[in-house]
Structures are given as structure tokens and as C-alpha cells.
Amino acid sequence: MKSKVAVIPCEVYEEHRVYEAVKKGISLLGGWESFVKPEEKILLKPNLLNRADVQKAVTTHPAVFGAVARNLLENGFSLLSYGDSPGYPGSVEKTAKICGIKEIADRMQIPLADFTQSRTVDFVRGKTSRKYEICRGILDSDGIISICKMKTHQLERITGGVKNMFGCVYGMNKGATHVKYPDAESFAQMLIDLNLLLKARLHIMDGVVAMEGNGPASGNPVKMNVILLSADPVALDATFCRLIDLDPADIPTVYYGPIYGLGHWKKEDIEIVGVENLEKYRNPNFDVSREKKYLGKWALIGRLAAAAKKPVILKNKCIRCGACVNACPLEEKALSFRKMKESAASGNAKRGVPVYDYRKCIRCYCCQEMCPEQAIVVKRKL
Numbered sequence: 001m002k003s004k005v006a007v008i009p010c011e012v013y014e015e016h017r018v019y020e021a022v023k024k025g026i027s028l029l030g031g032w033e034s035f036v037k038p039e040e041k042i043l044l045k046p047n048l049l050n051r052a053d054v055q056k057a058v059t060t061h062p063a064v065f066g067a068v069a070r071n072l073l074e075n076g077f078s079l080l081s082y083g084d085s086p087g088y089p090g091s092v093e094k095t096a097k098i099c100g101i102k103e104i105a106d107r108m109q110i111p112l113a114d115f116t117q118s119r120t121v122d123f124v125r126g127k128t129s130r131k132y133e134i135c136r137g138i139l140d141s142d143g144i145i146s147i148c149k150m151k152t153h154q155l156e157r158i159t160g161g162v163k164n165m166f167g168c169v170y171g172m173n174k175g176a177t178h179v180k181y182p183d184a185e186s187f188a189q190m191l192i193d194l195n196l197l198l199k200a201r202l203h204i205m206d207g208v209v210a211m212e213g214n215g216p217a218s219g220n221p222v223k224m225n226v227i228l229l230s231a232d233p234v235a236l237d238a239t240f241c242r243l244i245d246l247d248p249a250d251i252p253t254v255y256y257g258p259i260y261g262l263g264h265w266k267k268e269d270i271e272i273v274g275v276e277n278l279e280k281y282r283n284p285n286f287d288v289s290r291e292k293k294y295l296g297k298w299a300l301i302g303r304l305a306a307a308a309k310k311p312v313i314l315k316n317k318c319i320r321c322g323a324c325v326n327a328c329p330l331e332e333k334a335l336s337f338r339k340m341k342e343s344a345a346s347g348n349a350k351r352g353v354p355v356y357d358y359r360k361c362i363r364c365y366c367c368q369e370m371c372p373e374q375a376i377v378v379k380r381k382l
């Protein structure tokens with residue numbers, strides 16, 4: 001059976017228009033009843049990566065979150081909660097407040113789920129990963145509706161439906177997972193197992209304004225004018241790829257979808273509804289890495305190619321906040337404030353820009369993801 005993806009045009013974050021777009025998408029996919037039951041506790045899982053202003057397109061826009069919640073409430077699905085485990089240390093509440101989602105949730109009386117505790121969950125069917133530390137709020141719910149953001153990603157090239165579920169993994173365990181699955185391929189396989197374990201009922205992608213370039217936190221907002229909806233996160237991400245002229249087969253989180261039994265990416269296995277064809281919404285100039293990805297039997301070449309790239313700090317942008325050092329998941333960190341100078345005036349230690357030790361660095365790009373100043377870029381070694 002084909003996977004259905006609804007592509008719904010939506011040009012602005014105007015409350016009513018986003019609401020109508022989500023309503024149309026759900027109706028094209030068979031209505032809410034196809035995904036949830038009124039007596040079920042449903043967790044809404046937006047992307048709350050870090051404490052960024054909503055204009056930066058780092059997080060799911062509150063208008064999309066609000067439109068999904070309002071549609072559900074109006075149809076009698078009232079047992080809602082929301083949450084995510086942000087990469088930035090600190091509370092999910094603060095992150096939700098800064099991007100505007102908390103205000104909408106409070107207005108609709110949707111409580112924040114518990115993302116401060118976790119439980120280890122075994123997944124015996126997992127092909128790559130058989131154990132996850134999952135946030136309590138996820139385990140307390142009967143089902144998840146993922147509301148992801150259309151963005152670029154240094155490790156996986158894009159982040160959307162499949163990657164958004166990583167926010168269900170508890171806080172600092174995310175770093176340990178990066179260490180265990182250090183390359184794009186194994187990390188993608190772990191993400192696909194996680195999706196198979198948690199089985200979100202529906203994936204809704206905020207692509208009204210997407211992020212291109214140095215994503216997922218330091219890129220540039222770009223209008224894509226669409227909201228995508230699908231029960232199949234692989235088909236959803238493959239459709240995002242087609243909208244930006246990227247071969248879905250080059251994206252590890254997409255390529256391994258059918259191999260692991262999560263979903264489909266081939267054109268003939270996907271039915272697009274909502275628009276006649278994707279052409280009008282295609283952006284071939286979307287700033288994303290378009291180099292060939294070596295997967296499957298070519299994985300070794302892929303790993304060598306990945307090792308030829310490295311994160312670099314732009315000294316003129318760095319405010320020496322240390323978020324990148326904290327984000328590095330290695331026990332012996334691969335970047336640190338090693339160049340301490342004594343401030344002549346105050347006598348206090350003044351720290352310089354963090355310095356990388358590329359021999360230790362596993363190229364997970366957690367540091368780049370967490371930099372609040374867009375000061376970390378990825379460069380290729382000669």
C-alpha cells in the first residue's frame with residue numbers, strides 16, 4: 001500500500017490560515033479518527049531544539065502547534081499534553097516560552113508533560129538499538145503526534161519527521177547516543193529503530209518557513225509555503241527532499257526507512273494529496289549539502305568523506321558562552337577553553353575561544369547545534 005502525504009499550501013503564519021491548512025490536510029488523510037481515539041492521552045511533540053526566537057525558524061512555529069491542538073480539541077480529542085527534550089540544558093518550559101508555544105498551550109489549557117524523568121525501555125526488535133532512555137511524558141501518553149520543523153542538519157543533512165522523534169530521548173542521554181552511534185549512517189539507523197518503538201500516530205511538518213544552510217540551529221529562514229502531513233515519517237521526509245531537489249536515497253534517515261520497515265521513499269510508493277504536483281512548491285536553490293552520500297555497501301567511503309569535514313569556530317562571532325563545550329558528548333571533550341589568559345585589569349581569568357582537538361572529535365556536530373551565535377560552521381579539510 002502507498003504512503004499518503006498531504007502537501008498543503010500555507011504562505012503565512014496567520015492563525016486562521018494555518019488552522020484551515022491543518023484541517024484540510026487531516027481531512028485528506030481520513031480525519032483524526034484514523035489516528036487517535038477520544039479517550040486516548042495524546043502528546044504533541046513539537047521541535048523545541050533550543051531557546052531561540054521564533055523568527056529564527058529553529059523551533060516549530062506556535063501557529064502550527066496551535067492549529068493542530070485546536071483542530072484536535074474541536075473534534076473532541078481533549079486529553080492533550082505537549083513537550084520535548086531540548087538539546088539546551090535547562091527546562092523545556094523556558095524553551096517553549098521563548099518560542100511562543102507555552103503561551104498557546106496555556107491558553108488552550110494543554111499541560112506540559114513530564115520531561116524531567118525517564119525510564120529505560122527495551123526494544124527487542126531493534127536492528128541497531130535495543131535500549132532507549134525515554135522521557136516519562138512520552139511513556140505516560142497513549143500516542144504521539146509529532147509536529148516537526150523543516151530544516152537542514154549537519155549530520156543527517158535534513159531533519160524532519162524521523163529526526164524529530166529524537167527529542168523523546170531523555171536529556172543528556174542524547175549525547176551518549178551520539179557517542180554510541182557516531183556516524184550519519186548508524187545514527188540514522190538508531191533513529192529509525194526509535195521511530196519503530198514509539199510509533200507516532202501522525203507527523204506534521206512546519207514548512208511555512210523552513211531553515212536552510214547551517215541547520216538545525218544556525219541556518220537561515222527561507223519560505224517554503226507548505227505544511228506536510230503523513231502517518232509515514234519516511235514518506236514525509238522524502239517529500240521534503242523532493243521539494244528541495246535532493247535525492248531521498250542520499251539521506252540516511254530516509255534510505256534506511258524501507259529496509260527497516262518504517263516507511264517508503266520511492267516515488268511509486270507515495271501518493272501526494274492536496275496539490276496537483278509538487279513543481280510549484282519546489283525550491284531547487286534551497287541551501288543544503290548536495291554531495292553524494294555513500295550508504296549501504298559504500299558506507300566506508302561515506303565515513304571517510306565525513307571525517308574530511310570538521311566544525312570550525314568563527315572567532316569574530318563567538319561570545320565564549322561555553323554552550324558548545326557543554327554540548328560535546330565525549331567524556332574527554334573534543335573542544336575546550338584551553339587558552340586562559342589573566343585579565344590585566346581585573347585579575348580574573350578571561351577565557352578565549354574554545355579550541356578543538358580534531359583527533360578526538362567524532363563529528364557529531366552537537367557543538368554546532370547548540371551554539372546560540374551561529375559561530376560554528378562546517379569546513380572541509382583539503
Ligand code: SF4
Pocket residue numbers: 313317318319320321322323324325354370371372373374375376
Ligand atoms: S562557539 Fe558558540 S557556543 Fe561555543 S563559546 Fe562561542 S558562541 Fe558559545
Ligand code: SF4
Pocket residue numbers: 311327328329330333334335356360361362363364365366367368
Ligand atoms: S567537538 Fe563538536 S563535533 Fe566534535 S565530538 Fe564534540 S560536539 Fe561532536
